[in-house]
Amino acid sequence: MAAPESGDGNNGAARMVTLISSDNTRFEVEAAAASLSQTLQLTILDGGGGGGDGIPLPNVDSATLSKVLEYCIKHAPAAANGGAPNATAVDRAELERFDNEFVNIDQSVLYSLIMAAHNLEIEGLQSLVAKKVADMIKGKSPMEIRRTLGFPDPTPEEQAEMNAHMLEYGWAYE
Amino acid sequence: MAADGSRIQDDASTCYQSAAAVSRAACYLVRDASAGAGSATGRSRAALALLAVPGRFLERADAAGVSNLGGIGADQDDAISTAVSAVLGNDDLLRKILLRVGLPNCLVRAALVCKRWYLLASSPALLRRFRDLHLPRVLGYYVE
Numbered sequence: 409m410a411a412p413e414s415g416d417g418n419n420g421a422a423r424m425v426t427l428i429s430s431d432n433t434r435f436e437v438e439a440a441a442a443s444l445s446q447t448l449q450l451t452i453l454d455g456g457g458g459g460g461d462g463i464p465l466p467n468v469d470s471a472t473l474s475k476v477l478e479y480c481i482k483h484a485p486a487a488a489n490g491g492a493p494n495a496t497a498v499d500r501a502e503l504e505r506f507d508n509e510f511v512n513i514d515q516s517v518l519y520s521l522i523m524a525a526h527n528l529e530i531e532g533l534q535s536l537v538a539k540k541v542a543d544m545i546k547g548k549s550p551m552e553i554r555r556t557l558g559f560p561d562p563t564p565e566e567q568a569e570m571n572a573h574m575l576e577y578g579w580a581y582e
Numbered sequence: 583m584a585a586d587g588s589r590i591q592d593d594a595s596t597c598y599q600s601a602a603a604v605s606r607a608a609c610y611l612v613r614d615a616s617a618g619a620g621s622a623t624g625r626s627r628a629a630l631a632l633l634a635v636p637g638r639f640l641e642r643a644d645a646a647g648v649s650n651l652g653g654i655g656a657d658q659d660d661a662i663s664t665a666v667s668a669v670l671g672n673d674d675l676l677r678k679i680l681l682r683v684g685l686p687n688c689l690v691r692a693a694l695v696c697k698r699w700y701l702l703a704s705s706p707a708l709l710r711r712f713r714d715l716h717l718p719r720v721l722g723y724y725v726e
Contacts, residue, residue, distance in 0.1 A: 519665035526675055534678060541669075542682035550694035558666060559696070 425452055426462030427477075433470035434462055437477050441484040446529035467527050472520040475513075479533050482506050487532075511540040677708055681715060 423439040427448075443449040451463055465473065486503060511518065518537060525533040545553050553559075669675050680703050683689050689712065693703035702708060 516665055519669045522669045522675060538678040539682045541679045545692055546683050546688050550691055553695050
Protein backbone atom coordinates (compact mmCIF):
# COMPACT_ATOMS: atom_id res chain seq x y z
CA MET A 409 0.00 0.00 0.00
CA ALA A 410 2.96 2.35 -0.40
CA ALA A 411 1.86 5.71 -1.75
CA PRO A 412 2.89 5.87 -5.40
CA GLU A 413 3.06 9.69 -5.59
CA SER A 414 6.62 9.92 -4.32
CA GLY A 415 8.02 7.67 -7.01
CA ASP A 416 6.65 9.47 -10.05
CA GLY A 417 8.42 12.74 -9.39
CA ASN A 418 10.86 12.74 -12.27
CA ASN A 419 8.41 12.46 -15.11
CA GLY A 420 5.97 15.32 -14.56
CA ALA A 421 4.57 14.67 -11.08
CA ALA A 422 1.90 12.00 -11.54
CA ARG A 423 0.57 13.14 -14.87
CA MET A 424 -3.20 12.76 -15.09
CA VAL A 425 -5.28 11.77 -18.10
CA THR A 426 -9.00 11.90 -18.66
CA LEU A 427 -10.95 8.95 -20.01
CA ILE A 428 -14.50 9.30 -21.27
CA SER A 429 -16.80 6.29 -21.10
CA SER A 430 -19.48 5.48 -23.67
CA ASP A 431 -22.11 7.22 -21.53
CA ASN A 432 -19.99 10.38 -21.33
CA THR A 433 -18.76 10.02 -17.79
CA ARG A 434 -15.26 11.46 -17.33
CA PHE A 435 -12.66 9.61 -15.30
CA GLU A 436 -9.42 11.23 -14.30
CA VAL A 437 -6.59 8.82 -13.53
CA GLU A 438 -2.84 8.80 -13.34
CA ALA A 439 -1.21 8.22 -16.69
CA ALA A 440 0.77 5.39 -15.11
CA ALA A 441 -2.43 3.53 -14.25
CA ALA A 442 -4.07 4.10 -17.62
CA SER A 443 -0.88 2.96 -19.35
CA LEU A 444 -1.49 -0.60 -18.18
CA SER A 445 -3.73 -0.61 -21.22
CA GLN A 446 -1.60 -1.14 -24.31
CA THR A 447 -4.19 0.69 -26.37
CA LEU A 448 -4.20 3.75 -24.13
CA GLN A 449 -0.46 3.70 -23.62
CA LEU A 450 0.18 4.68 -27.24
CA THR A 451 -2.28 7.56 -27.07
CA ILE A 452 -0.83 8.75 -23.79
CA LEU A 453 2.73 8.57 -25.08
CA ASP A 454 1.62 10.77 -27.95
CA GLY A 455 0.46 13.29 -25.37
CA GLY A 456 -3.26 12.56 -25.68
CA GLY A 457 -5.75 12.61 -22.84
CA GLY A 458 -4.29 15.56 -20.97
CA GLY A 459 -5.92 18.92 -20.38
CA GLY A 460 -9.54 19.36 -21.35
CA ASP A 461 -9.94 16.84 -24.16
CA GLY A 462 -10.12 13.32 -22.83
CA ILE A 463 -9.70 9.97 -24.51
CA PRO A 464 -13.12 8.74 -25.59
CA LEU A 465 -13.76 5.02 -25.05
CA PRO A 466 -16.97 4.36 -26.97
CA ASN A 467 -16.87 0.62 -26.23
CA VAL A 468 -16.74 0.83 -22.46
CA ASP A 469 -19.56 2.01 -20.21
CA SER A 470 -18.93 3.87 -16.97
CA ALA A 471 -19.67 0.97 -14.62
CA THR A 472 -17.18 -1.25 -16.41
CA LEU A 473 -14.61 1.50 -16.80
CA SER A 474 -14.63 2.31 -13.10
CA LYS A 475 -14.05 -1.37 -12.38
CA VAL A 476 -11.23 -1.51 -14.91
CA LEU A 477 -9.61 1.58 -13.42
CA GLU A 478 -9.91 0.14 -9.93
CA TYR A 479 -7.77 -2.73 -11.19
CA CYS A 480 -5.31 -0.45 -12.99
CA ILE A 481 -4.78 1.84 -10.03
CA LYS A 482 -4.14 -1.12 -7.77
CA HIS A 483 -1.74 -2.76 -10.18
CA ALA A 484 0.07 0.32 -11.51
CA PRO A 485 2.73 0.58 -8.75
CA ALA A 486 3.67 -3.09 -9.14
CA ALA A 487 3.81 -2.76 -12.93
CA ALA A 488 6.02 0.33 -12.63
CA ASN A 489 8.48 -1.73 -10.59
CA GLY A 490 8.80 -4.14 -13.46
CA GLY A 491 6.59 -6.57 -11.60
CA ALA A 492 8.95 -8.06 -9.06
CA PRO A 493 12.26 -6.73 -7.79
CA ASN A 494 11.03 -4.49 -5.00
CA ALA A 495 7.74 -6.22 -4.41
CA THR A 496 7.68 -7.89 -1.05
CA ALA A 497 5.78 -11.07 -0.34
CA VAL A 498 3.26 -8.97 1.56
CA ASP A 499 2.62 -6.76 -1.48
CA ARG A 500 2.16 -9.76 -3.71
CA ALA A 501 -0.18 -11.42 -1.23
CA GLU A 502 -2.14 -8.21 -1.01
CA LEU A 503 -2.45 -8.01 -4.81
CA GLU A 504 -3.53 -11.62 -4.95
CA ARG A 505 -6.16 -11.03 -2.31
CA PHE A 506 -7.34 -7.99 -4.24
CA ASP A 507 -7.52 -9.99 -7.48
CA ASN A 508 -9.55 -12.75 -5.88
CA GLU A 509 -12.03 -10.29 -4.49
CA PHE A 510 -12.04 -8.29 -7.69
CA VAL A 511 -13.42 -11.12 -9.83
CA ASN A 512 -15.97 -12.11 -7.24
CA ILE A 513 -18.66 -10.33 -9.21
CA ASP A 514 -21.86 -10.73 -11.14
CA GLN A 515 -21.64 -12.66 -14.41
CA SER A 516 -22.82 -9.69 -16.46
CA VAL A 517 -20.09 -7.48 -15.00
CA LEU A 518 -17.55 -10.23 -15.53
CA TYR A 519 -18.34 -10.50 -19.24
CA SER A 520 -18.24 -6.74 -19.77
CA LEU A 521 -14.90 -6.74 -18.00
CA ILE A 522 -13.55 -9.41 -20.34
CA MET A 523 -14.64 -7.38 -23.33
CA ALA A 524 -13.17 -4.17 -21.92
CA ALA A 525 -9.87 -5.81 -20.97
CA HIS A 526 -9.72 -7.21 -24.49
CA ASN A 527 -10.46 -3.90 -26.18
CA LEU A 528 -8.08 -1.97 -23.96
CA GLU A 529 -5.46 -4.72 -24.09
CA ILE A 530 -4.76 -4.94 -20.40
CA GLU A 531 -2.75 -8.13 -20.18
CA GLY A 532 -3.04 -8.81 -16.45
CA LEU A 533 -6.75 -8.16 -16.31
CA GLN A 534 -7.33 -10.35 -19.35
CA SER A 535 -5.66 -13.31 -17.67
CA LEU A 536 -7.47 -12.63 -14.43
CA VAL A 537 -10.96 -12.64 -15.91
CA ALA A 538 -10.24 -15.48 -18.32
CA LYS A 539 -9.06 -17.52 -15.35
CA LYS A 540 -12.31 -16.75 -13.56
CA VAL A 541 -14.43 -18.05 -16.44
CA ALA A 542 -12.12 -21.05 -16.81
CA ASP A 543 -12.75 -21.82 -13.14
CA MET A 544 -16.47 -21.82 -13.87
CA ILE A 545 -15.86 -24.43 -16.57
CA LYS A 546 -13.38 -26.51 -14.62
CA GLY A 547 -14.63 -29.82 -13.27
CA LYS A 548 -17.91 -29.65 -15.16
CA SER A 549 -19.28 -32.06 -17.72
CA PRO A 550 -20.00 -30.72 -21.22
CA MET A 551 -23.69 -30.54 -20.39
CA GLU A 552 -23.04 -28.65 -17.17
CA ILE A 553 -20.81 -26.23 -19.04
CA ARG A 554 -23.55 -25.62 -21.56
CA ARG A 555 -26.01 -24.99 -18.76
CA THR A 556 -23.67 -22.73 -16.79
CA LEU A 557 -22.99 -20.60 -19.82
CA GLY A 558 -26.60 -20.56 -20.94
CA PHE A 559 -26.40 -22.60 -24.14
CA PRO A 560 -29.75 -23.81 -25.40
CA ASP A 561 -30.62 -27.39 -24.43
CA PRO A 562 -29.70 -29.99 -27.02
CA THR A 563 -32.53 -31.31 -29.15
CA PRO A 564 -33.80 -34.81 -28.27
CA GLU A 565 -31.92 -36.10 -31.30
CA GLU A 566 -28.65 -34.60 -30.12
CA GLN A 567 -29.34 -35.87 -26.64
CA ALA A 568 -29.77 -39.42 -27.94
CA GLU A 569 -26.52 -39.20 -29.79
CA MET A 570 -24.82 -37.79 -26.73
CA ASN A 571 -26.15 -40.68 -24.65
CA ALA A 572 -24.78 -43.22 -27.11
CA HIS A 573 -21.48 -41.44 -27.11
CA MET A 574 -21.49 -41.38 -23.34
CA LEU A 575 -21.68 -45.17 -23.15
CA GLU A 576 -18.36 -45.37 -24.89
CA TYR A 577 -16.52 -42.38 -23.51
CA GLY A 578 -18.43 -41.83 -20.31
CA TRP A 579 -15.47 -40.51 -18.36
CA ALA A 580 -15.48 -37.24 -20.21
CA TYR A 581 -19.13 -36.65 -19.45
CA GLU A 582 -19.03 -37.52 -15.74
CA MET B 583 11.90 -30.72 -36.07
CA ALA B 584 13.17 -34.19 -35.28
CA ALA B 585 14.66 -33.15 -31.96
CA ASP B 586 11.55 -31.28 -31.05
CA GLY B 587 9.44 -34.23 -32.03
CA SER B 588 11.33 -36.60 -29.80
CA ARG B 589 11.09 -34.23 -26.87
CA ILE B 590 7.38 -34.18 -27.33
CA GLN B 591 7.30 -37.93 -27.62
CA ASP B 592 9.02 -38.03 -24.23
CA ASP B 593 6.29 -35.87 -22.84
CA ALA B 594 3.88 -38.24 -24.42
CA SER B 595 5.34 -41.29 -22.73
CA THR B 596 5.15 -39.51 -19.40
CA CYS B 597 1.52 -38.91 -20.05
CA TYR B 598 0.94 -42.51 -21.02
CA GLN B 599 1.67 -43.60 -17.48
CA SER B 600 -1.54 -42.03 -16.34
CA ALA B 601 -4.72 -43.85 -15.47
CA ALA B 602 -6.85 -45.20 -18.25
CA ALA B 603 -9.43 -42.47 -18.44
CA VAL B 604 -7.15 -39.54 -17.93
CA SER B 605 -4.53 -40.91 -20.26
CA ARG B 606 -6.96 -40.33 -23.08
CA ALA B 607 -6.90 -36.69 -22.19
CA ALA B 608 -3.13 -36.78 -22.06
CA CYS B 609 -2.97 -38.41 -25.49
CA TYR B 610 -5.26 -35.72 -26.67
CA LEU B 611 -2.72 -33.16 -25.59
CA VAL B 612 0.12 -34.76 -27.50
CA ARG B 613 -2.00 -35.44 -30.52
CA ASP B 614 -0.68 -32.60 -32.62
CA ALA B 615 2.86 -33.29 -31.49
CA SER B 616 2.84 -36.92 -32.55
CA ALA B 617 1.21 -36.07 -35.82
CA GLY B 618 3.85 -33.42 -36.40
CA ALA B 619 6.65 -35.89 -35.72
CA GLY B 620 5.16 -38.15 -38.35
CA SER B 621 5.24 -41.17 -36.07
CA ALA B 622 2.00 -41.24 -34.20
CA THR B 623 2.04 -44.15 -31.82
CA GLY B 624 -0.81 -46.61 -31.65
CA ARG B 625 -2.14 -44.93 -28.58
CA SER B 626 -2.23 -41.45 -29.87
CA ARG B 627 -3.90 -42.82 -32.96
CA ALA B 628 -6.48 -44.22 -30.60
CA ALA B 629 -6.82 -40.79 -29.10
CA LEU B 630 -7.30 -39.35 -32.55
CA ALA B 631 -10.03 -41.85 -33.22
CA LEU B 632 -11.62 -40.98 -29.91
CA LEU B 633 -11.65 -37.36 -30.88
CA ALA B 634 -12.94 -37.95 -34.35
CA VAL B 635 -16.19 -39.21 -32.91
CA PRO B 636 -17.16 -36.17 -30.84
CA GLY B 637 -16.04 -34.06 -33.75
CA ARG B 638 -18.60 -35.62 -36.00
CA PHE B 639 -21.26 -35.67 -33.35
CA LEU B 640 -20.73 -32.06 -32.53
CA GLU B 641 -21.02 -30.90 -36.07
CA ARG B 642 -24.73 -31.14 -35.55
CA ALA B 643 -24.77 -29.87 -32.01
CA ASP B 644 -23.08 -26.76 -33.26
CA ALA B 645 -26.26 -25.50 -34.81
CA ALA B 646 -27.34 -24.86 -31.25
CA GLY B 647 -23.95 -23.44 -30.36
CA VAL B 648 -22.64 -20.13 -29.24
CA SER B 649 -23.84 -18.12 -32.17
CA ASN B 650 -27.39 -18.87 -31.09
CA LEU B 651 -26.84 -17.80 -27.54
CA GLY B 652 -29.86 -15.56 -27.74
CA GLY B 653 -31.72 -18.28 -25.88
CA ILE B 654 -29.79 -17.89 -22.65
CA GLY B 655 -32.33 -18.45 -19.86
CA ALA B 656 -35.28 -16.48 -21.14
CA ASP B 657 -35.73 -15.11 -17.63
CA GLN B 658 -32.27 -13.58 -17.66
CA ASP B 659 -31.31 -10.12 -18.66
CA ASP B 660 -30.87 -9.44 -22.36
CA ALA B 661 -27.72 -7.48 -21.62
CA ILE B 662 -26.12 -10.54 -20.04
CA SER B 663 -26.81 -12.76 -23.01
CA THR B 664 -25.39 -10.14 -25.35
CA ALA B 665 -22.28 -9.87 -23.22
CA VAL B 666 -21.92 -13.63 -22.98
CA SER B 667 -22.25 -14.22 -26.68
CA ALA B 668 -19.90 -11.33 -27.43
CA VAL B 669 -17.27 -12.92 -25.23
CA LEU B 670 -17.76 -16.58 -26.07
CA GLY B 671 -18.35 -15.78 -29.72
CA ASN B 672 -14.89 -14.24 -29.92
CA ASP B 673 -12.28 -16.87 -30.79
CA ASP B 674 -9.46 -14.96 -29.11
CA LEU B 675 -11.29 -14.65 -25.84
CA LEU B 676 -12.54 -18.21 -25.87
CA ARG B 677 -9.00 -19.42 -26.48
CA LYS B 678 -7.75 -17.45 -23.50
CA ILE B 679 -10.43 -19.04 -21.36
CA LEU B 680 -9.81 -22.57 -22.62
CA LEU B 681 -6.09 -22.13 -22.01
CA ARG B 682 -6.72 -21.65 -18.34
CA VAL B 683 -8.96 -24.58 -17.48
CA GLY B 684 -5.91 -26.16 -15.90
CA LEU B 685 -6.25 -29.90 -16.31
CA PRO B 686 -6.14 -31.78 -19.62
CA ASN B 687 -9.33 -33.66 -18.84
CA CYS B 688 -11.13 -30.37 -18.24
CA LEU B 689 -9.96 -29.23 -21.65
CA VAL B 690 -11.34 -32.39 -23.25
CA ARG B 691 -14.68 -31.87 -21.56
CA ALA B 692 -14.76 -28.28 -22.71
CA ALA B 693 -13.97 -29.50 -26.22
CA LEU B 694 -17.14 -31.58 -26.14
CA VAL B 695 -19.37 -28.58 -25.55
CA CYS B 696 -19.83 -27.84 -29.23
CA LYS B 697 -18.01 -28.04 -32.50
CA ARG B 698 -16.53 -24.58 -32.37
CA TRP B 699 -15.11 -25.21 -28.92
CA TYR B 700 -13.78 -28.53 -30.12
CA LEU B 701 -11.99 -26.95 -33.06
CA LEU B 702 -10.45 -24.27 -30.88
CA ALA B 703 -9.51 -26.63 -28.06
CA SER B 704 -7.85 -29.09 -30.40
CA SER B 705 -5.92 -26.60 -32.51
CA PRO B 706 -2.16 -27.29 -32.39
CA ALA B 707 -1.37 -23.72 -31.37
CA LEU B 708 -3.67 -23.85 -28.39
CA LEU B 709 -2.45 -27.27 -27.28
CA ARG B 710 1.14 -26.10 -27.48
CA ARG B 711 0.40 -23.10 -25.33
CA PHE B 712 -1.62 -25.26 -22.97
CA ARG B 713 1.40 -27.52 -22.51
CA ASP B 714 3.63 -24.53 -21.86
CA LEU B 715 1.24 -23.13 -19.31
CA HIS B 716 0.48 -26.41 -17.57
CA LEU B 717 3.56 -28.58 -17.67
CA PRO B 718 2.92 -32.25 -18.33
CA ARG B 719 2.77 -34.23 -15.15
CA VAL B 720 1.90 -37.71 -14.10
CA LEU B 721 -1.79 -37.82 -13.38
CA GLY B 722 -1.94 -41.38 -12.07
CA TYR B 723 -0.60 -44.89 -12.50
CA TYR B 724 -1.80 -48.21 -13.75
CA VAL B 725 -1.56 -50.84 -11.04
CA GLU B 726 -1.35 -54.24 -12.60
